[in-house]
Amino acid sequence: MRAFITGGAGFIGSNLADSLLKRGYDVVVYDNFSTGHQRFIEHNLNNPAYHLVEADVLDKAILANSMRDCDIVFHFQANADVRGGIKNTLIDLEQNTIGTHNVLEAMKVNQIEKMVFASSATVYGDPEIIPTPETITPVQTSLYGASKYSAEAMIQAYCEYFEMKSWIFRFVSFMGPRYTHGVIFDFMKKLKQDPSSLHILGDGSQRKSYLHVEDGINAILLALEKSQDKVNIFNLGNKEWISVNDLADSLCSRLNLKDVEYTYSGGKRGWKGDTPFVHLDIQKISALGWKPRFSVKETIESTIHYLSVNEDLLFVRG
Numbered sequence: 001m002r003a004f005i006t007g008g009a010g011f012i013g014s015n016l017a018d019s020l021l022k023r024g025y026d027v028v029v030y031d032n033f034s035t036g037h038q039r040f041i042e043h044n045l046n047n048p049a050y051h052l053v054e055a056d057v058l059d060k061a062i063l064a065n066s067m068r069d070c071d072i073v074f075h076f077q078a079n080a081d082v083r084g085g086i087k088n089t090l091i092d093l094e095q096n097t098i099g100t101h102n103v104l105e106a107m108k109v110n111q112i113e114k115m116v117f118a119s120s121a122t123v124y125g126d127p128e129i130i131p132t133p134e135t136i137t138p139v140q141t142s143l144y145g146a147s148k149y150s151a152e153a154m155i156q157a158y159c160e161y162f163e164m165k166s167w168i169f170r171f172v173s174f175m176g177p178r179y180t181h182g183v184i185f186d187f188m189k190k191l192k193q194d195p196s197s198l199h200i201l202g203d204g205s206q207r208k209s210y211l212h213v214e215d216g217i218n219a220i221l222l223a224l225e226k227s228q229d230k231v232n233i234f235n236l237g238n239k240e241w242i243s244v245n246d247l248a249d250s251l252c253s254r255l256n257l258k259d260v261e262y263t264y265s266g267g268k269r270g271w272k273g274d275t276p277f278v279h280l281d282i283q284k285i286s287a288l289g290w291k292p293r294f295s296v297k298e299t300i301e302s303t304i305h306y307l308s309v310n311e312d313l314l315f316v317r318g
C-alpha cells in the first residue's frame, strides 16, 4: 500500500507517517512546511519507503502528479488554527475547504478510492448534547468548524458520485510528541516569558477533552480496517475532560512554579467560536474494540515533558 499524506510534516501527520511506515506502507508526504517541521521527518529521509514532496495543496498540478500510484490519501493538511478565522475570513475556506476539493480532484484523476480526513470536534459548534454523538445536526459557530464541515460534505458527495470511500474523524485536541499548537503550547510559551503570571483566555472554566496522538492514530487505523461503509464518520476523544484552570494548575506544579498570578480575558469562551465544553461520545469507535491507552492526565503530562525537552519549539513556527 502506498499512502499519500497531506500535511505529513505537521504534528499529527508526521506521527501518522511513522506509524504507517512501521506497518509496512510506502509513504508520500506532501507538505509546504508552513507549520510543519523538518525535524519531525528527517529521520525518514533516507528510508526508501518514504518520499517527500515539498509543495502546496493549492497547487493542483503538482498535487495531482505527486499522487500518482498511491492507494489511499490521508488528508491532514489544514489551517489548524481554530482561532484565526475571525481576523482572516478567507483562510479556512481557502486552506481547508478548497484545499480538500483540490485533494478530491487529484484523487479522482488518479482513481484513488480511499480517503481518510482529519475533521474536528469543532464541527459541533456549541452542542446541546454532551457527550456529543456523531448523529446530532451540527450548528456552526466558527469558520474553522464550518470549513471542516463543508469539507466533510464535499467528501460525502464525491463518495456518492465516484468510486470512493471515506473515513472522517472528528477529534478533540490531540497532544503528545511533536505537539506544536494549543493550550499547553500557549501556556508554556507565556510562562517561559514571564513565570510569575499567566493570562488565560475566557474565565478558565472551559472544559476540554484531550487525546494522545498515539491513541488517535491507533483509532484511525483500526476504523480503516474494520469499518467499511461508503462514508464512515467517527468521533475520537477521551473518556474524561479537564477544566482550563485545572490544566493551568497542573502545568504550573509540573514546572515547579509557585504563586503564579492568573489573569483572565473573561467570559465562558476563550474566543469567539470557542466551545466551552468539548466532550465527545466515543461509543461508536469503542464498539470496534478501541480504547485510549493514555488518560487525559497522562496525555497532558507527556505533552509537558515533550515541550520541556524541545523548548526551542515554543519559539519557532514552521
Ligand SMILES: NC(=O)c1ccc[n+]([C@@H]2O[C@H](COP(=O)([O-])OP(=O)(O)OC[C@H]3O[C@@H](n4cnc5c(N)ncnc54)[C@H](O)[C@@H]3O)[C@@H](O)[C@H]2O)c1
Pocket: 006, 007, 008, 009, 010, 011, 012, 013, 030, 031, 032, 033, 034, 035, 036, 037, 055, 056, 057, 058, 075, 076, 077, 078, 079, 080, 095, 099, 118, 119, 120, 121, 171, 172, 173, 174, 175, 180
Ligand atoms: N491538533 C489537533 O488537536 C487537531 C484537532 C482536530 C483536528 N485537527 C486537524 O488535524 C490535521 C492535522 O493537524 P495538526 O495539529 O497536525 O496541524 P499542523 O499545523 O501541525 O499540521 C498541518 C500540516 O499541513 C501543512 N500545510 C498547511 N497548509 C498547507 C498547504 N496549503 N499545502 C501543503 N501543506 C500545508 C503544514 O505545513 C503542516 O505540516 C489538520 O487538518 C487539523 O485541522 C487537529
